[in-house]
Amino acid sequence: MITFESDYTTGAHPEVLQALIKSNLAPQPGYGSDEYCERAKEKIRRAVGIEAAQVEFLVGGTQTNAVVISAMLADYEGVIAAVTGHINAHESGAVEYTGHKVLPLPHHQGKIDAAELRAYLIDFYKNDSREHMVFPGMVYISYPTEYGTLYSKKELEAISAICGEYKIPLFVDGARLGYGLMSRECDLTLPELARFCDVFYIGGTKVGALCGEAVVFTKGNRPAHFLTSVKKRGALLAKGRLLGVQFDALFTNDLYFRIGAYAIQMAERLKDLFAARAIPFFLPSPTNQQFVILENDRLERIRKTIGCSIWEPYDEAHTVVRFATSWSTTEDDLAALAEALET
């Protein structure tokens, strides 16, 4: 089966798999205190350019969002996010399950706007009733966003500055970070991004690992007894090595960036395929997720041979459809799609 349904349709990148095979028999202590985790953390600290960064591994994206947000917010605080942010729209209320509100801001192709953020904060602190409201205690953004779009360095800097001013942490969901950083439109390096935020994560699951997200606390701000908070939320792996080995591989010989770059290259080819057929884009995405508007008939024909993801209805006769690339997208996949588009 050929599919562009998502970037998590196949297993691990071969180099990650090799690392798992190679390390399999080595006995190691549990719960993340193994050598592989140590080594991976060291490599990540180097990659983000912050020697004192605190790195912790978790299993999946929703889990990471809920653990980090709930461990960092004060009792009386909630988290600001785009209305389209993953935590607000597609995590079954995982943040609310921890007892905290998501405070939605309007989105602009998946992004929040610095000026609107500032206005929100100003209004909140001017409001006489604010003690009866949820205090904004963190800003959550996704890079890339849920629509595949990217914040420019300038946009990120502006949001970061506002967070600094209001003394609330900026948290970047990097579930697909590798694709963002390798996009042609990205004007940021990983160390630059790291410095703009207080905590972020480097997504593994959607960028070549079987599972795993690497959380980076950039300012010595990891919550006290974080391991206990992780355990309390059912998020601690006994064989923590599973995460350490994979991230060790992902940050060896720039694998993480090579995976990102390859998928971006395939996504550009994908865009060409659509553009050549005058298939309109729902929005301009510079990363590995492409959103196009297809006639319903055509969509039905395509889906006979090609997997893709129904995003939302566009109008009576059209649908927004997502096509995603990854390390495992092949030339043959593209050829098959090209053929299907002709039908």
Add this chain to the structure above:
Amino acid sequence: MITFESDYTTGAHPEVLQALIKSNLAPQPGYGSDEYCERAKEKIRRAVGIEAAQVEFLVGGTQTNAVVISAMLADYEGVIAAVTGHINAHESGAVEYTGHKVLPLPHHQGKIDAAELRAYLIDFYKNDSREHMVFPGMVYISYPTEYGTLYSKKELEAISAICGEYKIPLFVDGARLGYGLMSRECDLTLPELARFCDVFYIGGTKVGALCGEAVVFTKGNRPAHFLTSVKKRGALLAKGRLLGVQFDALFTNDLYFRIGAYAIQMAERLKDLFAARAIPFFLPSPTNQQFVILENDRLERIRKTIGCSIWEPYDEAHTVVRFATSWSTTEDDLAALAEALET
């Protein structure tokens, strides 16, 4: 390094690893809707002998306990467990984090007693203040227990009957189920155990997998929209295949039982090593975890070459120490331990 520290010191059993390698490139849909999960569920249904059993995969033990317990309890209910039960003692309050109390009963080498359970329930329902208390809404036991001991069929039957009488589910934590079922003292089959309980899980992490626990709802009693509840708790894997592939392998050619049997055999050898040297056992364990009482000096010497797990102080001069076997315990490991015990 040679270690008996736990049964999760190495990676995956080779047959599990092979399955991961073999399946790696096959594209599959996410979130547990892949073929491997389907196949593994079917094999597990056959192994437990309940055609209509509902099988769901989760990542780790604490997570499974918290998800299952919180999804099944009513608002006003808590869960009864041995005071030594994992959920009461070693999960950082994961059940309480979901808003429910653990109601502790005394333990007898890790086990609860049916008569004490009945007395607790009788007292509760006779108590005029019960509406101001936490209703007992589930019974949680571990098989084997946290001390490596086993309930006999008769004991389990008695507990199961009480649960039936009071219409509260019996939940069996089978994080080490394979070692229990393959113990020489086990007088139960997996289908028999399955019929005694309302929900239980087949532990993967500690029995040959990299991660993963298979929850089995035996009576069509899986909570509605369970996937959403799993997601809400941050416990849903995007690459659900990781769990499906591993359990598919574990339930192919009886691998799960072979792993259990092998570790039990090694544990019996371990017992012989200790017994031959008149090293006293803290309690008689028929499974893969052995608890012995070591003089502190001796312990210190042993730990120079052999990994093991400090359980608790015994007295001023002695310590209770746990030695665990697994699929990866070797003859060489045993020989090294024998040598270390001579020092």
Add this chain to the structure above:
Amino acid sequence: MITFESDYTTGAHPEVLQALIKSNLAPQPGYGSDEYCERAKEKIRRAVGIEAAQVEFLVGGTQTNAVVISAMLADYEGVIAAVTGHINAHESGAVEYTGHKVLPLPHHQGKIDAAELRAYLIDFYKNDSREHMVFPGMVYISYPTEYGTLYSKKELEAISAICGEYKIPLFVDGARLGYGLMSRECDLTLPELARFCDVFYIGGTKVGALCGEAVVFTKGNRPAHFLTSVKKRGALLAKGRLLGVQFDALFTNDLYFRIGAYAIQMAERLKDLFAARAIPFFLPSPTNQQFVILENDRLERIRKTIGCSIWEPYDEAHTVVRFATSWSTTEDDLAALAEALET
């Protein structure tokens, strides 16, 4: 001090206070099992015209919202509300604290629109990702709304019908119910309102009591062991009689309705005062809360002698201000306001 700041600036209506005085020495059992609660429940059942209605007393509005919503929602569900709904805007995240998301709909002068509600539900059930989202499990509306406006019978009927179709309960926050029912624009009786919803509450705190809200489950749908759920949320009064006595008084000789009618009459007088001076209304409110747009200078002068509530900025030079009436608003209060408006 003369104040129109809110409808909870004074103590209890004299008839309520008399009832407290009269009952003070009578010994009664605790936790709501007293005679006064029984009598009040009976009177309320009669007033709402549902013999089998289940009535429970709670202390305050936010508490009532959080208790009722969290006790009635399934694990995977959230509650739909207007973005301006009290639970979404002004309860410090009390619903989220119970682990459930508030799902906001646009508001129209504080009201949700039946067509938009239906569209939301249709979209949700058409969405392929709905298992990753929060299921809509209840609809929450306020009557009157936070802006003092009212749903017409037809509007309520339409919302009620949609809830019935989707089998989700309709919950009406009646913190100010008395003012709604006695409004000149109200085209509903209390029994009619009761039949449209599955659960609602009759607000006491803001309609003449010292504290207290009477929750009415209209369809035998009170959650099992509700008292225990109430206790678990810290909402159970030892001297439950405090609530029983007050509601007994409020539903004796139509006091609840007389209080509502009187406050409405005073609010109409208030409107005349503003209208006579061409002071613009922010929106047309037919209940006891009036929202007007005042020049900032004028506002400052008025506040020297008259209490009122700053609602929100209107523009650089104007502010939206709330004036509320209650049972304790006097002729003298109105005269003083009239005078202040002249300054």
Add this chain to the structure above:
Amino acid sequence: MITFESDYTTGAHPEVLQALIKSNLAPQPGYGSDEYCERAKEKIRRAVGIEAAQVEFLVGGTQTNAVVISAMLADYEGVIAAVTGHINAHESGAVEYTGHKVLPLPHHQGKIDAAELRAYLIDFYKNDSREHMVFPGMVYISYPTEYGTLYSKKELEAISAICGEYKIPLFVDGARLGYGLMSRECDLTLPELARFCDVFYIGGTKVGALCGEAVVFTKGNRPAHFLTSVKKRGALLAKGRLLGVQFDALFTNDLYFRIGAYAIQMAERLKDLFAARAIPFFLPSPTNQQFVILENDRLERIRKTIGCSIWEPYDEAHTVVRFATSWSTTEDDLAALAEALET
């Protein structure tokens, strides 16, 4: 009806009621920002002898326990309490509902033992697995205890010292504080008690008020934005004056202490009645709750005319029964009980 069932069977002490009547018409701002609250806080600060004490009013005991404990514990912490402590035994799991575990210690007539507390803490910090456990983050005791017993100054000092050493707050549940302080066996003053703990509350509901508990943070340690945390838990009263007026009255002319002293005097009379008839005490209680062992036949006869509280079965033929006194216990009540005891 004559009853010794509890100390909350009647309404408010006449002086409290008078204060409610007198203040009823005075307009005041809401949510605890009224003059009465201010005045009551000032009087309480003086009574506890700590000028900088932060005083906050809540409605009931379970609510106060849950709010204070959850607002003060860190994410990874639980609260130590006697197994018989109200929060562990009779609050329907209200603390667990906030996501925190109660860590039970053995009780000695309702009290914890300083040496056992110390041993618990030492063991915890020696335990290699402590990161997988719940950190002890607070000590909760009741004064008087649930069995009516009292800690001596020396006992309290010892517990306080251990808390100081481990830097965890000592929280005293004073739901019946007035009876403890006025007991003949009490060797503490209120200011002394206040200095031993980090936070405690002065119970109103059971000592003459209609409702209300006054929380005192003794060391400037009130959690930030406490009002918002209170609101978030549904515990904020709109008419906060209801609490302020009552505590203002209770701390005027020593009313709180007079109520305590009167009830203690009546309890001593009660003890004499039992002792004179050789009715055995279940335990020696120096406060307003007396626990006696009655033959079941006799109990049945007594209950025909006298209300009392069934505590627990003693043996087949006897029952432990609680008799409580309060401000409203009269000479006639005692005479009626004496008569009933003769039957």
